[in-house]
Amino acid sequence: MKSLKRQAGLPLATASLMVLLAACGTTNAADDANGTDKTNAAAANTANADAAAAANSGANTANAAADTQKEPVKVVWWHSMSGELGKAVTELVADFNASHPDIQVEEAYQGTYDDSLNKMKASLDSKSGPSLIQVYEIGSKFMVDSKAITPVQDFIDAESYDVSNLEPNILGYYTFNNKLYSMPFNTSNPILYYNKDMFKAAGLDPEKPPVTYEDVKKDAQALTKDGKTGASFAIYGWFMEQFFANQGAEYLDNGNGRTGMATKSLLDSEAGLKTMDWLKDLIDSKDALNLGRKTDDTKKAFLAGQIGMTLDSTASLRGIVDGAKDKFEVGTAFLPKPEGASGGGVVVGGASLWIMNNKPAEEQKAAWEFIKYLAQPDTQAKWHINTGYFPITKKAYDEQSVKDNMAAYPQFKTAVDQLHATTLTPATQGAVMGVFPEARQIVEGAIEETIGGQKDSKKALDDAAKAITEKIETYNKTVK
Structure with a gap:
């Protein structure tokens, strides 16, 4: 109580000073509080910034990973x-x-x-x-x-x-x-396959396969005996195209359709007549069998030892050689051509x-x-x-x-050599036309008509060439 009394009896100046000091103390406390808040805020801002940076860094890493792992x-x-x-x-x-x-x-x-x-x-x-x-x-x-x-x-x-x-x-x-x-x-490309064992039995040199149409005819005659036939070539439009190229002859006008749009079939040219007459003669003389359009059928006959020679793709080589294993030795040769024909080659x-x-x-x-x-x-x-x-x-x-x-498979060397022996010309580069699938069907039909006796070679080729030319003309009208 005494102490309170003494405080109560303080002079006004002292009281005023106390009020001022109190006020100053209050102000300093507020400043301290503000300073603390600012420090805390700065710390918070720093923490937030660090967190944001970490988040951004994580996001960037995730995005980079996502980029790395994006869908192929x-x-x-x-x-x-x-x-x-x-x-x-x-x-x-x-x-x-x-x-x-x-x-x-x-x-x-x-x-x-x-x-x-x-x-x-x-x-x-x-x-x-x-x-x-x-x-x-x-x-x-x-x-x-x-x-x-x-x-x-x-x-x-x-x-x-x-x-x-x-x-x-x-x-x-x-x-x-x-x-x-x-x-x-x-x-x-196509090659000639032949049965070396049949060649030996027929008195032919198995290391000298036929080179020309005439050689094929002669060898086929020698091979046709004892229930076996000299040859069989599938009725396949691809083979006709190859026979043209092997004579250096173009199948279509305008450089085989390469120097300009093809407008005309040249199927009825000399190259076509020589080939068609040769094929018909082989069938008529019974030195070759007509087994139709499928190369699978001629392949089966060849592997069964029923025919001495056939034509097929180089892609069939391994299957043919393996299929003949323990039966007979398979020989391979270049695609034949008419005697006197020079140059030429095969089309891929x-x-x-x-x-x-x-x-x-x-x-x-x-x-x-x-x-x-x-x-x-x-x-x-x-x-x-x-x-x-x-x-x-x-x-x-x-x-x-x-x-x-x-x-x-040393027989494959024949195919490689034939490819490399071919000089690239418009004839061997291959004909191009927009109606080629249809043209092949027409050619196959012409071969069937010829060897079947419905038409002679010239008539069959003339008609086929005309039909192909008409299809080319129709197609060309659709191309701008």
Whole structure:
């Protein structure tokens, strides 16, 4: 109480000082509080900034990871390889996908070449078709005229891709106006297969196969005995095209349709007459059997030892040699030609790969990457060994696996030599027309009419040439 009294009795000045000090103390406390808040706020801001930076960093890392792990570009590849060929295709695609995580190729079998091409035509408006399609060689003109593809030359030029090691005689078929439109994939040519054991039994030299039409006739006569027949050649339009090329003769006007749009069939020329007369004579003399249009039928007869000679694709070589194993030795020879015919050679058959232009640029580029993979020497070596098709690159022959395969199947050297012996001319480069599938059917019909006796060679060829020319004219009207 005393103390309180003393405080109560303080002079006014002292009281005023106390009030002032209290006020000053209050002000300093507020400043301290504000200072503390500012410090805390700064710390909070710093923490928030650190958290934001960490979050941003995490987001950037996540985005980078997402970019790294983005979906691969999908390439849909339509092809017509079935059976063992289809298995070989599946292996190639699996190998590519395993080594290219940024691109995934989805292969889809679409039936025959004709079936696949018809499906592609139907898909053009809807864009539901493939990124890449395998098209047989006689579909090339249509593919170019369709305006639905991006020429592979565009990709070659863009990165200066080296094509110097690719087989020029193979590239030649798919080159138009000095531009490569598609990349060759499965390539073959026709060769003569003969039974060496039958040759020996007939007194013929098994190391001297026939070279000319006349040689084939003579050897077939010698082989036709004891219930066996000298030869059988399938009624196949491809063979007629090859017989023309082997005589250095063009199948169509305007440089086989390469210096300008083909407007006329030359089927009824001298080259056609010589070939048709030869085929008819072989049948009429019973030195050859007519087994129809399927090469599978002539192949079966050959492997059964019923015929001494036949024609077939080089792609059939491995199957024929293996099929004859423990039965007889298979010999191979160049495609025959008329006596006196000079120059010429064979036209490549098979198919090539086309990039569709209605797909995004990224997808087209991915398809090109796959094409380059397929053209590599090691890939071509594997494809060649598993299928019998030619490697499209010369470097594939340096692969040990190819050397070993050639040692196991020396008959294949005939096919390689025949390809390399062919000089590239408009005749051997191959004819091109938009109605080639239809033309082949017409030619096969003409052969049947001739050997069946319904028409003579000239009449059959004249009629066929006229029918093909009419189809060419109709097609050309549809092309701008």
